[in-house]
Amino acid sequence: MFHACRALLFKDGYREKSHYCVARYIEEKYVNNGRLDRIVVDLLDRFRELRHRDLYELDFSAIESDAEEAVKNAELVIKCIEKLIS
Numbered sequence: 655m656f657h658a659c660r661a662l663l664f665k666d667g668y669r670e671k672s673h674y675c676v677a678r679y680i681e682e683k684y685v686n687n688g689r690l691d692r693i694v695v696d697l698l699d700r701f702r703e704l705r706h707r708d709l710y711e712l713d714f715s716a717i718e719s720d721a722e723e724a725v726k727n728a729e730l731v732i733k734c735i736e737k738l739i740s
Contacts, residue, residue, distance in 0.1 A: 658735040673702040
């Protein structure tokens with residue numbers, strides 16, 4: 655999801671490595687003007703937070719259904735971004 659959204663920044667001539675900043679850019683440039691559905695930023699933020707928990711919290715554990723949901727949501731985000739890039 656992160657890299658798909660980052661592709662929009664590259665397309666626009668920007669480069670950023672922060673998950674948070676990518677989400678805010680996508681929100682400002684594409685969601686707020688109706689070019690992209692809010693679900694894309696919401697999913698990006700949700701999985702950014704999960705990634706952070708996974709990396710830094712000792713008691714975090716994912717289960718198979720979490721991974722399946724992540725893949726399903728990533729496919730949705732990628733399709734939305736592909737429409738804008740094409």
